[in-house]
Amino acid sequence: MADDVRWLDSDELQGWIALAGLLFKLPGALDFQLQRDSGLNHFEYTVLAALSESPDRSRRMSDLAGEANGSLSRLSHVVKRLERRGFVRRRPFEEDGRITVATLTDEGYAYLVEAAPGHVEAVRRYVIDALTPEQLGQLKAISDQILAKVDADRSC
Amino acid sequence: MADDVRWLDSDELQGWIALAGLLFKLPGALDFQLQRDSGLNHFEYTVLAALSESPDRSRRMSDLAGEANGSLSRLSHVVKRLERRGFVRRRPFEEDGRITVATLTDEGYAYLVEAAPGHVEAVRRYVIDALTPEQLGQLKAISDQILAKVDADRSC
DNA sequence: GTAGTTTAGTTGATGCTTCAACTCAAGGTA
DNA sequence: TACCTTGAGTTGAAGCATCAACTAAACTAC
Incomplete structure (x- = not known):
């Protein structure tokens, strides 16, 4: 057991604890609003x-997975559910049979249009309106930097 | 359908998309390291x-739930698992029979001590070392402000 | 052209989270 | 005393996520 661990100092700990709280609670709050008002997570x-x-x-599925920040497996399960509800259709891509293309149906689009205002309002209430424009810029830079590290780790 | 929705402008959207990416990916990365190296989430x-x-x-359970940013129900399930593994013990509180007190066993403490360095290292790699000290301070302020809004909503 | 490899996506099992329903104890209140 | 209410925690069911195993198509190279 190497004992040369660089433990967190007080400032580092405070920053991390605050972020951890955010990671635990904000997703739940957003899911709650969407689930209650629109039956979506x-x-x-x-x-x-x-x-x-x-x-x-x-x-195509793998593009979509990247765009939505999820794994291909997760997306596949979710698209199956959305397909059952009539919001999405899937078909194989002619030029390459390995590829599946997912398409939003008119019903799916209409449903999204209904759900969007409530979701945007929640994002506004919890995030945008809680911060100054300057802080929002800081948050973008911070998130991008952290994501770069995470992606570097998980993709290779 | 009211059409007076305050949609997000370009800066707002960029900030939100970056944060959303963080919310989707950082928890998975942290869980992955902990699960792989220590069998914990x-x-x-x-x-x-x-x-x-x-x-x-x-x-006591409800204190612990608050401290760990989770619901009492979630905590109850998790403590049951941890109890099965011998890491935690539960007993009723004498002075008030409604209250349950959870205690970390020696085995649980030892296990935590084993798990801590790897977890701290991951937090450092993904978060602390990705940011300047100034940014870490910004992140704490930002997180606290957002959490205040979330908590205001969900507790009342 | 056929054998092996890589790429894209799907599936099933397992485990975790959430929600609602429940138990049980303690505090009123009449 | 009996009754109602609130507070603390637990439980079971249902839904969702993750992982590993799998199928199938396309490329590679002999």
Whole structure:
């Protein structure tokens, strides 16, 4: 057991504890609003939103997984659920049979349009309006830097 | 359908997308390291760590839930698992039979001591070392402000 | 052209989280 | 005393996420 661990000093600990609280609680709060008002969780919403902004409201599965920050397996399960509810359709891509293209249906689009205002309002209430514009910029830089480290680790 | 939704402008959207990425990916990365190296998830680790810093390594369930940022129900399930593994013990509180006190066992403490260096290293790699000290201070302020809004909503 | 490899996606099992329903103890209140 | 209410925790069921195993298509190279 190496005892040369660089433990966190007081400032580091305080910053980390605050972030950990955020990681535990904000997702739950966002999921709660979406689930209550629209019967979607945050990941499902993100998938629908990503599709709605894609050309032809369509995207291949692995692209979509990246866009929505989830694994391909998770996406596959979720798209199956969304397909059952009539919000998404899947079909194989002609030019390469390995590829599956998911498409947002009109019902799915309509459902997203209903869900969006409540979700945006929640994001505004919890995040945007809680911060100054300057802090929001700081948050973007901070998140990007952390994500870069996480992605570096998990992709290789 | 009211159409007076305050949609997000470009800066707001960029900040939110970056944060959303963080919310989706950082927990997974931390869970992955802990699970692989210690067979714990982040919430379980947090519970053990909270107990280890409590007087007598003991704390009543609802306190502990608050400290670990989880619901009482979630904590109850998790403590049951941790009890099965011999890391925690539970007993009723004499002075008020409604209260349950959870105590970290010696085995649990030893296990936590083994798990801590790897977890701290991951936190350092993903978060602390990715940021300047100034950014870490910003992150604490930002997180606290967001959490205040979330808690205001969910507790009342 | 066929054998092996890589790429894309799906599936099933397992485990964790959440929600609602429940138990049990303690504090009123009449 | 009996009754109601509140508070603390537990439990079971249902849904969701994760992991490993799998299928199938396409490329590679002999």
